[in-house]
Amino acid sequence: IDVKAKESPGGVRRRKDRLSRRGRERLPRGIQAHGRQRARRVPRRKLRCSQSRRLTHTAQRNQLFSHWSIRGLSCGRTGSEEYFWLDQVVIHVGALSLKESQELARHAAEIGADGIAVIAPFFLKPWNKDVLINFLKEVAAAAPALPFYYYHIPALTGVKIRAEELLDGIQDKIPTFQGLKFSDTDLLDFGQCVDQNRQRQFAFLFGVDEQLLSALVMGATGAVGSTYNYLGKETNQMLEAFERKDFSSALNHQFCIQRFINFVLKLGFGVSQTKAIMTLVSGIPMGPPRPPLQKASREFIDDAKAKLKSLGFLSSTDLKDGNLESYIASASLSNQSV
Numbered sequence: 301i302d303v304k305a306k307e308s309p310g311g312v313r314r315r316k317d318r319l320s321r322r323g324r325e326r327l328p329r330g331i332q333a334h335g336r337q338r339a340r341r342v343p344r345r346k347l348r349c350s351q352s353r354r355l356t357h358t359a360q361r362n363q364l365f366s367h368w369s370i371r372g373l374s375c376g377r378t379g380s381e382e383y384f385w386l387d388q389v390v391i392h393v394g395a396l397s398l399k400e401s402q403e404l405a406r407h408a409a410e411i412g413a414d415g416i417a418v419i420a421p422f423f424l425k426p427w428n429k430d431v432l433i434n435f436l437k438e439v440a441a442a443a444p445a446l447p448f449y450y451y452h453i454p455a456l457t458g459v460k461i462r463a464e465e466l467l468d469g470i471q472d473k474i475p476t477f478q479g480l481k482f483s484d485t486d487l488l489d490f491g492q493c494v495d496q497n498r499q500r501q502f503a504f505l506f507g508v509d510e511q512l513l514s515a516l517v518m519g520a521t522g523a524v525g526s527t528y529n530y531l532g533k534e535t536n537q538m539l540e541a542f543e544r545k546d547f548s549s550a551l552n553h554q555f556c557i558q559r560f561i562n563f564v565l566k567l568g569f570g571v572s573q574t575k576a577i578m579t580l581v582s583g584i585p586m587g588p589p590r591p592p593l594q595k596a597s598r599e600f601i602d603d604a605k606a607k608l609k610s611l612g613f614l615s616s617t618d619l620k621d622g623n624l625e626s627y628i629a630s631a632s633l634s635n636q637s638v
């Protein structure tokens with residue numbers, strides 16, 4: 301969710317040009333460049349086996365990026381209006397190995413991504429700000445024309461270097477630095493990132509969905525989070541209320557979102573549960589999570605569904621849970637899962 305940016309007609313045209321230039325050369329087989337695309341029909345089992353035998357992990361990630369970018373950056377039409385499915389595609393190219401990260405970054409540039417994002421390497425961890433910046437700098441240099449975002453998510457990486465410190469003078473080292481995805485509950489750190497960089501046009505994308513309103517007050521310019529995949533309508537209403545300075549209404553929306561998140565957090569909530577809810581709401585099979593994660597239980601899905609309904613987030617007509625049974629029945633080992 302980008303709170304401020306609006307796509308200019310020029311931007312739309314530029315992207316079309318870029319797509320028609322790049323897209324023609326690099327489309328994955330079976331995907332067309334414009335309009336609604338349809339993946340070539342290949343029996344799923346066959347696709348999975350042959351891909352896992354042929355492709356390295358990096359190549360699999362690149363293939364996924366290509367599919368998503370081409371789908372996301374292509375245009376649709378309502379009447380005479382053309383629009384893009386997504387405003388921007390920023391590709392996460394973080395990896396434990398610098399070489400792998402650079403390879404992913406180069407590929408992102410080749411396929412016309414709008415930017416790259418990188419988390420801190422989390423096995424051999426950077427121990428201070430300079431060491432982390434040096435790693436990020438090397439990745440950014442592999443895609444020197446692409447805006448660069450640092451993805452700060454200390455609870456998952458274990459790298460607790462404060463974002464405020466990292467941002468201090470970062471553009472001297474990484475000229476393409478464009479912003480931060482901040483996925484942490486430390487609002488002092490977040491506030492200081494914004495306050496100390498008011499003169500710069502950085503994007504501050506907040507990643508703790510249950511605290512988004514507080515971050516907006518502090519100057520977040522956008523948000524990236526898991527629940528927007530199915531609580532987008534409610535979140536947009538909160539953003540609209542915030543923009544028109546109707547803080548009491550914005551707070552009601554945030555509290556309503558919190559009621560759902562608080563409920564699922566107590567049941568145990570993570571990637572598996574997110575996939576299950578997304579499958580339930582969209583009808584698009586998200587596939588099982590990658591081991592060691594375990595699929596969400598039937599009980600979790602039933603409880604989450606009942607909660608979504610009771611909070612008014614879902615009506616029966618919204619629900620497209622036709623694929624849920626196949627999600628429940630699917631094996632948990634899959635090379636296609638991310």
Ligand SMILES: CC(=O)N[C@@H]([C@@H](O)[C@H](O)[C@H](O)CO)[C@@H](O)CC(=O)C(=O)O
Binds near residue numbers: 561
């Ligand atoms: C730790 C975590 O997973 N955080 C989520 C949040 O969207 C989170 O699921 C939400 O705030 C509920 O706690 C995102 O910031 C991260 C995320 O969606 C991602 O990297 O895919």
